[in-house]
Amino acid sequence: MSVLVVGLSHKGAPLATLERTVLAGDALTKLLHDVARADDVAGTLILSTCNRMEIYAEVGSFHGAVAAICDLLSRHSGVPHAELTPCLYVHYADRAVQHLLKVACGLDSMVVGESQILGQLRSALRIAREQGTLSRSLAELGSQALRAGKRAQSETGVGSAGASLVSVGLQAAAEQLGIASVGERGAPSLAGLDVLVIGAGAMSGLAAASVARAGAASLVIANRTRYRAERLAAQHGGRPASMADLPGLMAAADLVMTCTGAPGHVITAEMVHDALARHGKPGRPRPLVLLDLALPRDVEPGVGDIPGAAVTDLETLAAADASGMQPGEAAIEAARQIVADELEAYLSAGRADRVTPTVVALRAKAAGVVESELARLAGRIGGIDAAVLEEVAKSMNRIADKLLHAPTVRVKELAGRPGADSYEDALRVLFDLDPAAVQSVAHADASLTASPRAGTAGGPGGSSPQAGTVQATIPPGGNQR
Numbered sequence: 511m512s513v514l515v516v517g518l519s520h521k522g523a524p525l526a527t528l529e530r531t532v533l534a535g536d537a538l539t540k541l542l543h544d545v546a547r548a549d550d551v552a553g554t555l556i557l558s559t560c561n562r563m564e565i566y567a568e569v570g571s572f573h574g575a576v577a578a579i580c581d582l583l584s585r586h587s588g589v590p591h592a593e594l595t596p597c598l599y600v601h602y603a604d605r606a607v608q609h610l611l612k613v614a615c616g617l618d619s620m621v622v623g624e625s626q627i628l629g630q631l632r633s634a635l636r637i638a639r640e641q642g643t644l645s646r647s648l649a650e651l652g653s654q655a656l657r658a659g660k661r662a663q664s665e666t667g668v669g670s671a672g673a674s675l676v677s678v679g680l681q682a683a684a685e686q687l688g689i690a691s692v693g694e695r696g697a698p699s700l701a702g703l704d705v706l707v708i709g710a711g712a713m714s715g716l717a718a719a720s721v722a723r724a725g726a727a728s729l730v731i732a733n734r735t736r737y738r739a740e741r742l743a744a745q746h747g748g749r750p751a752s753m754a755d756l757p758g759l760m761a762a763a764d765l766v767m768t769c770t771g772a773p774g775h776v777i778t779a780e781m782v783h784d785a786l787a788r789h790g791k792p793g794r795p796r797p798l799v800l801l802d803l804a805l806p807r808d809v810e811p812g813v814g815d816i817p818g819a820a821v822t823d824l825e826t827l828a829a830a831d832a833s834g835m836q837p838g839e840a841a842i843e844a845a846r847q848i849v850a851d852e853l854e855a856y857l858s859a860g861r862a863d864r865v866t867p868t869v870v871a872l873r874a875k876a877a878g879v880v881e882s883e884l885a886r887l888a889g890r891i892g893g894i895d896a897a898v899l900e901e902v903a904k905s906m907n908r909i910a911d912k913l914l915h916a917p918t919v920r921v922k923e924l925a926g927r928p929g930a931d932s933y934e935d936a937l938r939v940l941f942d943l944d945p946a947a948v949q950s951v952a953h954a955d956a957s958l959t960a961s962p963r964a965g966t967a968g969g970p971g972g973s974s975p976q977a978g979t980v981q982a983t984i985p986p987g988g989n990q991r
Contacts, residue, residue, distance in 0.1 A: 517564030553645025614659035667841035
């Protein structure tokens with residue numbers, strides 16, 4: 511079994527395509543279960559954020575799993591194969607592990623080094639675990655990716671700017687409002703401005719905190735669930751409001767930040783026309799700026815063309831120059847080294863896991879020899895005292911353990927290095943181990959642990975492609991097997 515990731519992100523997919531593939535709630539869990547039920551899939555998790563949609567799976571075969579996952583993503587998102595396939599990237603085995611480590615360290619984010627991805631990955635693991643689709647190997651890989659991300663944040667300067675989509679978005683909004691950036695790394699001041707935040711999730715919470723730190727004159731939190739708006743408003747010195755009052759709330763605002771996760775548009779052109787018509791600040795030179803950080807988008811397309819309104823969304827931010835918010839090259843290189851170190855640790859552990867069946871088979875053979883010799887001794891010396899026979903058995907087992915201790919410990923150490931197969935083969939040859947016995951131990955272990963840890967390119971039967979990044983080429987006809 512090996513790890514496979516099929517995904518699309520801000521790097522290669524138009525926002526219009528990306529937002530159609532974003533699934534949440536029941537739609538996400540249905541896709542999880544369908545992927546988990548696909549042939550040759552032992553476990554899966556889905557990482558869905560504001561700028562990526564990735565399906566991770568532990569698979570027994572490459573081509574069939576890629577075809578099945580592409581087909582399911584197309585069917586569940588409603589995006590036709592012909593539109594979806596050119597946007598997809600596929601990583602397999604070692605490269606898939608490396609990709610998740612890079613993602614967790616913020617090296618694949620729109621804003622390099624942002625730490626929000628750790629919470630999003632943690633949420634993806636929790637949902638998969640709750641839905642029963644998370645295999646042990648994927649759980650271990652997820653835990654290692656979280657550890658790598660935490661190391662990147664604490665041991666390097668990759669996240670020192672506190673950069674996120676919110677901070678980059680605020681900088682872009684400040685430019686539209688004609689505000690000069692002040693403070694470290696050009697952080698804008700919102701002094702004298704009224705800000706409306708729509709939504710009460712994690713991104714909205716970060717937005718509210720950023721607005722409060724920037725010194726906004728007022729902060730209003732609007733959300734469909736009143737108590738969540740009240741809780742977030744209380745945390746940041748704002749006031750809660752109802753979504754039903756959005757036109758009036760927008761009329762009184764200078765800046766509207768929205769990130770709700772709603773399936774449809776929360777802010778329509780009609781609502782913006784209404785807000786501008788009864789604007790609470792007549793004669794003011796600034797436009798009504800809407801910062802849309804949602805995927806799918808909260809703001810209806812075309813709102814930015816309305817006189818007096820300006821819209822910044824994820825597509826705008828992806829094209830913007832955010833170099834002032836990015837970490838330095840030294841910090842990025844340090845984070846890359848963490849990815850390399852964690853990848854090698856993962857692969858070494860995988861190689862060590864693969865030698866375990868041989869070690870178990872060796873110890874089982876030794877135990878069998880001891881048992882056979884004890885039976886022969888008891889047959890040759892009739893009437894032997896049971897206590898004496900027990901002491902003899904203990905002594906023989908201790909001798910076997912001592913003789914096997916050094917070679918078994920050493921082969922496990924060597925198994926963590928490249929070329930581990932040769933050490934395992936040598937152990938089998940030196941002790942004349944039956945290959946069938948080793949395989950029986952491996953199969954029993956797999957049934958107990960869901961699967962061995964992934965880390966090599968080869969799948970069952972050696973038919974899998976070499977580990978790496980693969981072009982997804984699934985024809986519009988659907989799943990091919």
